[in-house]
Amino acid sequence: MVRPSIEASLTEVPQPITHRRVLKIALPIVLSNATVPILGAVDVGVIGQLGQAAPIGAVAMGAIILTTIYWIFGFLRMGTVGLVGQALGAGDRAEVSALLTRALLIAAAAGLGLIVFQALIFAAAFRLSPASEEVESLARSYLAIRIWTAPAAIAVYALTGWLVAMERTSGVFWVQLFMNGLNVALDFVFVLGFGWGVEGVALATVIAEISGAGLGLYLCREAFERPDWRDWPRVFEKSRLIRMALINTDILIRSALLMTIFTSFVFVGAKFGDVTLAANEVLIQFMYITAYAMDGFAFAAETLIARAYGRQDPVRVRRGALMTSLWGAVICVSMSAFFAVAGPWLIDVMAKSESVQAEARGYLWWMVAAPIVGCAAWMLDGIFIGATRGRDMRNMMILSFAIYVATLWTLLPIMGNHGLWLALLVSFAARGITLGTRYPALERGATEA
Numbered sequence: 001m002v003r004p005s006i007e008a009s010l011t012e013v014p015q016p017i018t019h020r021r022v023l024k025i026a027l028p029i030v031l032s033n034a035t036v037p038i039l040g041a042v043d044v045g046v047i048g049q050l051g052q053a054a055p056i057g058a059v060a061m062g063a064i065i066l067t068t069i070y071w072i073f074g075f076l077r078m079g080t081v082g083l084v085g086q087a088l089g090a091g092d093r094a095e096v097s098a099l100l101t102r103a104l105l106i107a108a109a110a111g112l113g114l115i116v117f118q119a120l121i122f123a124a125a126f127r128l129s130p131a132s133e134e135v136e137s138l139a140r141s142y143l144a145i146r147i148w149t150a151p152a153a154i155a156v157y158a159l160t161g162w163l164v165a166m167e168r169t170s171g172v173f174w175v176q177l178f179m180n181g182l183n184v185a186l187d188f189v190f191v192l193g194f195g196w197g198v199e200g201v202a203l204a205t206v207i208a209e210i211s212g213a214g215l216g217l218y219l220c221r222e223a224f225e226r227p228d229w230r231d232w233p234r235v236f237e238k239s240r241l242i243r244m245a246l247i248n249t250d251i252l253i254r255s256a257l258l259m260t261i262f263t264s265f266v267f268v269g270a271k272f273g274d275v276t277l278a279a280n281e282v283l284i285q286f287m288y289i290t291a292y293a294m295d296g297f298a299f300a301a302e303t304l305i306a307r308a309y310g311r312q313d314p315v316r317v318r319r320g321a322l323m324t325s326l327w328g329a330v331i332c333v334s335m336s337a338f339f340a341v342a343g344p345w346l347i348d349v350m351a352k353s354e355s356v357q358a359e360a361r362g363y364l365w366w367m368v369a370a371p372i373v374g375c376a377a378w379m380l381d382g383i384f385i386g387a388t389r390g391r392d393m394r395n396m397m398i399l400s401f402a403i404y405v406a407t408l409w410t411l412l413p414i415m416g417n418h419g420l421w422l423a424l425l426v427s428f429a430a431r432g433i434t435l436g437t438r439y440p441a442l443e444r445g446a447t448e449a
Helices: 006-011 019-048 053-090 093-116 118-128 133-165 169-193 197-219 238-270 274-310 314-350 354-386 390-415 417-448
Strands: none
Touching (some): 019 053, 019 197, 019 274, 053 118, 053 133, 053 197, 053 274, 053 354, 093 133, 093 238, 118 133, 133 197, 133 274, 238 390, 238 417, 274 314, 274 354, 314 354, 354 390, 354 417, 390 417
């Protein structure tokens, strides 16, 4: 397949926004997401062959700590998609390359900061999530190895954002497949072959993350083939840096509040006992499955809206929003129907405890409703990211968070765990409705971009 050049993307007549184009962007992301849970399962499965509980707990704890920390920098991918897509739409080739440089510099600075302050960060993490002395000791060994690839791990966000904006999502798929496949292979070699235990799992991930970033740089090589990427006056131009910082900060605040909602869902659910907590955890996995499927179409919305915004074309903005949202709705309705039919079977597969199975079935209908209720929020997120309307995303998320807290406070004493689930779905609906009220302004803003 011929790799489209930056120049071609800038000079060509705008491609029509068709179902085929949407699927071409979306499907590689859906496939790449499918590799993520496989890696986690292999990590646990390989370390589990040692026949001890502590190493499993250490890998799980270490991985969730770093995943949470790295997740904070997810704004780098989202902000990069919107800004690069708009630069493409506006025909600004130099900015397309300079944006990747800025994003990679942010990733390097953030990664080095995590390395420097690792002792404080990990101490705080273990204070929040205490574990047995053996598990904590092994987890610290795991983290001490993995933290050294923080710059590379965060850089993958920037590289992914650039590739998505260029509509090269097949490149994202190959980066994820290569990185996760290499990680899995090295898990077997280092743990089962060399007997390196927890340290072997960590080292496998280190090599995979560095290699994945290297492949990502190669796939983005066209950004470095011209001198624009090192046009330092442009790269460090104050107005562009400020705009990038504001957009990324708004997205970060929005994402932190969203994570708080999901975290509070777990913590509040724990108050109803171990069985209810386990049932909620089983069902929330259905949510993650839906999110993995929806990501591809949200990403398609991001890049199509960004390019239309760069061209100052509200007609293409509307078509991009409608076309991607149509596919998002198809996915959400399909997932809802699938959960309604196969939900009991999935619950039995994921939980062997009969009490957990029975409890989860009692709340399954909330999860059946969740994809439909959340569809608008998920798709509008992608649309607003593409338009770099970070302030709207932040403000509507603050409002939705307040609605969630009020709903939770009101319904929890009356409905118990059902109230918790209803509050979660209300937060989805609130995000969709509040962002929807801002959509007309987003369309109008396309003429001013």
